[in-house]
Amino acid sequence: MNVLSIQATLSEQVIAAIRTVIGSDQAVLHQPSFNGNEWHYLKECLDSTFVSSVGKFVDRFETDLATFTGAKYTVAVVNGTSALHIALKLAGVQAGDEVLIPALTFVATANAVTYCGATPHFVDSEERTLGVDPIKLRDYLKNHTEQRGGQCVNRETGRIIRAIVPMHTFGHPADLDGIMVVAHDFNLALVEDAAESLGSCYHGQHTGTFGLMGTLSFNGNKTITTGGGGAILTNDSELARHAKHLTTTAKLPHAWEYRHNEIGYNYRMPNINAALGCAQLERLPAMLAAKRELFQRYRASFNDVEGVQLMVEPAKCQSNYWLQTLILDPEQADNRDNLLKATNYAGIMTRPAWVLMHELTQFSDCPRMDLSTAHSLVQRLINIPSSSSLVTRAS
Ligand SMILES: *Cc1c(COP(=O)(O)O)cnc(C)c1O
Helix, strand or coil, X not given: CCHHHHCCCHHHHHXXXXXHHHXXXXXXXXXXXXXXXXXXXXHHHHHHCCCCCCXXXXXXXXXXXXXXXXXXXXXEEXXXXXXXXXXXXXXXXXXXXXXXXXXXXXXXXXXXXXXXXXXXXXXXXXXXXCCECHXXXXXXXXXXXXXXXXXXXXXXXXXXXXXXXXXXXXXXCCCHHHHHHHHHHCCXXXXXXXXXXXXXXXXXXXCCCCCCEEEEECCCXXXXXXXXXXXXXXXXXXXXXXXXXXXXXCXXXXXXXXXXXXXXXECECCHHHXXXXXXXXXHHHHHHHHXXXXXXXXXXXXXXXXXXXXXCCCCCEECCCCCEEEEECHHHHHHHHHHHHHHHHCCECCEECCCCHHXXXXXXXXXXXXXXXXXXXXXXXXXXXXXXXXXXXXX
């Protein structure tokens, strides 16, 4: 008798391990939960009639966010993409520049670069963090760029590489120490895409507060949501002032006059979204604890499943575990699609990582380094149900 026939397939083992943790219900990937003051603050906001660009919830949300992250200043905006757009603009990214971003990211990172008229330049990730690999990047920059008048110039294209945007994948902090040294040595502005990492710390400091600026997202699928929303974090008062100005149509303060002194954007977060955000932020510590508990339950459950690893926070980091992540062993890479099919058919929502940016038609001509680790990771990453409510419901 064939030994294999009496063993459960990898898909069966993975489904069983997930079911052990989440029970027999259908499960989505990530669901928001509103069991704090959400209704209360929304009603208060509606009753005040200040639902739009003025109101006390925006100010409070920005203050609460600064307190939570430790950033000196925060500017709340309509979404994470607009936060990135403004942060890149204020980092000096201009038309004709290049900006280093991971190939393994959500499309918003690349889109924001193009909104500045600049070109994304794709860099590889490392398996340990799922983020930018600073050692490989340093080597690449040494061989492909030169310093001209304090600027990093791409020798092949002749364009200035103005900035680098590491992204903290699924809430796991990238190697910020390594990336900061590369940014410093090659004269690159550092802007962190912390859209996925609210609540994640690197060496005890909140992600998004290491660079010149960092950006957050409060989209419906993120750790907390304002419906749609984002924020810029910075410790620089002048950058914060300018970010606020640009995102509020660059209007000069005046009792009645409409005067705008540069091309601005209508990117300010509406008060009604901030009302939701204030309530969500109050519950963030509890949600983070629940997501960590969910990780621990999955870890116990997947302990005996051979061929897959559950992604663990990098050393000296505290991840928010926004999306729990399975990494298939290289020999199991061919099994990814079977696993996705089997789990989704079983009512367990799972998703692969994004298609790598340079494989999208609109970015296929952009410069890039060797992306072998990103390629390998994409073939092996699977996100599994991650809502904090999976823990609170079960306990
Ligand atoms: C969610 C996300 C953003 C921003 O998304 P919005 O939907 O515009 O809020 C940016 N970068 C990454 C990596 C994201 O996951």
